[in-house]
Amino acid sequence: MKLIRLKITDPNGFRSLQPDFEHRFRSEWSLQEEKDFAPFVCAGRNGSGKSNLLEALAAIFFQLEVLRVRRILPPTFIFDEDDNPQGFEDGDGSPNAFELEYLINLPPELQQKGKESLAHVLVTKSPDDSPHIEWLNADLEVTERERDFLLPQYVLGYSSGENEILSLPFFKMRFIQFDEYWSALSKQLPYSGRPEPRLAYMDNSFSQAILLCNLLLQDDETLKPFQKDVEIEELKEFRIIIKRSIVASDELANQFGEDNPALSVDEESGLRKINLMQLLEADENSADNFDPIVTRLKRCATSWFIDENSDSLILDYWVNEATKQAFRVNFDYEVNKSAIPLFQAFQVLLTLNLYAVSDALKADLYQSNSHYVSETVPTLASDQRIMRFKFVKFSKQGVAQPMMLKELSDGEHQLLHSLGMCLLFRNTNSLFLLDEPETHFNPDWRSNFISRLRQCLLMDKQQSTNQEMLVTTHTPFLISDSRPEKVLVFKKENGAVNISLPEYNTLGASINKITMNTFDKRETIGAYALAELEKLRQRFVDGEDKEQLISEINRQLGDSVEKVLLIKTILDSMEAEG
Numbered sequence: 001m002k003l004i005r006l007k008i009t010d011p012n013g014f015r016s017l018q019p020d021f022e023h024r025f026r027s028e029w030s031l032q033e034e035k036d037f038a039p040f041v042c043a044g045r046n047g048s049g050k051s052n053l054l055e056a057l058a059a060i061f062f063q064l065e066v067l068r069v070r071r072i073l074p075p076t077f078i079f080d081e082d083d084n085p086q087g088f089e090d091g092d093g094s095p096n097a098f099e100l101e102y103l104i105n106l107p108p109e110l111q112q113k114g115k116e117s118l119a120h121v122l123v124t125k126s127p128d129d130s131p132h133i134e135w136l137n138a139d140l141e142v143t144e145r146e147r148d149f150l151l152p153q154y155v156l157g158y159s160s161g162e163n164e165i166l167s168l169p170f171f172k173m174r175f176i177q178f179d180e181y182w183s184a185l186s187k188q189l190p191y192s193g194r195p196e197p198r199l200a201y202m203d204n205s206f207s208q209a210i211l212l213c214n215l216l217l218q219d220d221e222t223l224k225p226f227q228k229d230v231e232i233e234e235l236k237e238f239r240i241i242i243k244r245s246i247v248a249s250d251e252l253a254n255q256f257g258e259d260n261p262a263l264s265v266d267e268e269s270g271l272r273k274i275n276l277m278q279l280l281e282a283d284e285n286s287a288d289n290f291d292p293i294v295t296r297l298k299r300c301a302t303s304w305f306i307d308e309n310s311d312s313l314i315l316d317y318w319v320n321e322a323t324k325q326a327f328r329v330n331f332d333y334e335v336n337k338s339a340i341p342l343f344q345a346f347q348v349l350l351t352l353n354l355y356a357v358s359d360a361l362k363a364d365l366y367q368s369n370s371h372y373v374s375e376t377v378p379t380l381a382s383d384q385r386i387m388r389f390k391f392v393k394f395s396k397q398g399v400a401q402p403m404m405l406k407e408l409s410d411g412e413h414q415l416l417h418s419l420g421m422c423l424l425f426r427n428t429n430s431l432f433l434l435d436e437p438e439t440h441f442n443p444d445w446r447s448n449f450i451s452r453l454r455q456c457l458l459m460d461k462q463q464s465t466n467q468e469m470l471v472t473t474h475t476p477f478l479i480s481d482s483r484p485e486k487v488l489v490f491k492k493e494n495g496a497v498n499i500s501l502p503e504y505n506t507l508g509a510s511i512n513k514i515t516m517n518t519f520d521k522r523e524t525i526g527a528y529a530l531a532e533l534e535k536l537r538q539r540f541v542d543g544e545d546k547e548q549l550i551s552e553i554n555r556q557l558g559d560s561v562e563k564v565l566l567i568k569t570i571l572d573s574m575e576a577e578g
Contacts, residue, residue, distance in 0.1 A: 001468045004101040014095040015052040018496045030485050037457045039469035041482045044490030049497035050472040054433040059094040061155045062169035097127045153428040157201045159435035166435045170201030178354045191279045193293045194344035202421050208389040209346035210420040216327045217339040225455035226419050230412045231397035239390040240315040248272040293345040296330040349387035411440035422456035432469040450481035476514035483507050525560045
């Protein structure tokens with residue numbers, strides 16, 4: 001997809017974005033000049049509104065996703081008595097009125113003869129109303145069928161730190177994904193084995209899933225940008241632990257009903273239990289064509305067993321080529337050439353870890369606009385989680401013994417996570433929203449990051465998909481690897497967020513040039529060093545011996561532009577004195 005324009009028409013604005021805030025991402029000229037993938041790099045000082053732009057886009061597509069899945073999910077806390085979505089009013093963490101315009105690739109069956117392969121989409125929302133989608137370059141009414149193709153295949157969020165500004169709409173979507181399965185289980189409805197909503201927030205809870213999907217299913221050529229810097233070689237082993245059942249309270253038991261096959265009574269304790277795997281794992285009574293995700297994971301395992309005490313399924317994988325081939329066959333890799341089906345299976349199981357959240361708390365969270373929403377969710381001990389990974393080990397260059405994933409540094413985790421996400425979704429029409437993804441990188445990795453992103457997303461030169469990506473950053477290297485039309489400079493003036501393009505050619509510009517012009521940092525040295533240099537300058541003004549002062553400057557300070565200029569000033573004064 002390609003973003004064209006965003007305008008906030010909410011009279012209250014949205015977060016730091018003021019009423020009537022508007023940004024045009026592309027002009028007609030820049031659209032014609034665009035040849036391949038390059039992210040929008042959002043730069044500016046802290047608090048200038050960068051993250052709020054990403055959050056606005058995430059919140060808008062959250063609203064659209066709720067409308068899209070309404071026909072699939074039965075009414076819950078998300079919908080009112082008339083099956084209309086709730087929570088789109090001001091104060092729930094979403095913009096209450098907006099205009100969003102973008103282009104998106106159409107599948108062949110929707111392309112009209114003699115017309116463009118890109119749909120021009122306009123999404124509008126008036127205060128306290130639901131969003132409305134228009135297909136501007138086609139004389140067609142947007143039905144539920146067209147809605148599927150006019151929205152991004154996925155909207156993917158990632159933040160490297162504790163910043164929850166971006167995560168709020170994604171976090172709400174996790175409860176919708178959980179409720180999708182819970183409703184199917186309690187009402188014994190068919191379940192596809194994958195989450196229907198398309199928003200996914202790739203926080204640390206998905207790090208191991210991302211790594212495993214890539215190392216199990218991607219070929220060596222695809223993994224090159226993913227492995228190069230971290231020097232990972234091969235996946236060696238891992239374990240998956242799945243807690244199959246939970247004790248049912250009277251409220252839950254009543255919700256399921258005594259005739260529900262997912263509800264049973266433990267013969268020894270007399271406790272009623274809910275089998276959470278009832279729609280995800282086949283047993284001897286299942287139909288022959290019932291092949292759910294946990295059953296497929298069992299077929300891929302080197303060995304598995306049931307821990308009767310905890311009613312947990314333990315799956316062990318000793319990874320070799322046969323293991324990889326088993327995953328390719330069981331998760332349709334040969335058909336789709338994509339690791340997404342396996343990731344979605346992990347996504348379903350990991351989302352079940354939200355089972356401890358009550359309906360009342362879910363309803364409150366859904367209406368919340370708090371940046372601390374995740375802190376209200378119970379944190380489960382490891383043995384209470386429905387699904388978890390253990391003993392993820394791989395070989396690494398220069399290391400004799402296989403390493404655990406947890407042994408990697410923060411920067412290595414961050415690189416594997418961000419690039420791995422791009423590899424997983426590289427062949428999709430998706431929107432990537434990355435909030436400061438390079439904060440833990442060393443300077444070399446920062447300088448290579450744009451190149452690595454391009455390598456991940458531009459492997460197949462014949463592909464017709466168009467990914468869109470926005471990256472917030474304080475790193476000059478990302479700007480130096482971007483053309484000026486792809487650099488968005490944020491400034492907040494008199495409380496209003498303004499976005500402008502750089503007034504210089506950013507591609508290949510020096511770090512000093514970018515630091516001075518984009519981040520308003522005129523000095524090339526730190527504040528303490530600058531203060532020491534100013535003391536030496538004052539001693540020169542006060543008339544101290546110049547040769548001795550130059551010697552002291554060289555002894556105290558390392559090389560910098562500021563040091564060279566001060567010494568030049570002193571030498572010029574010595575020459576003027578004769």
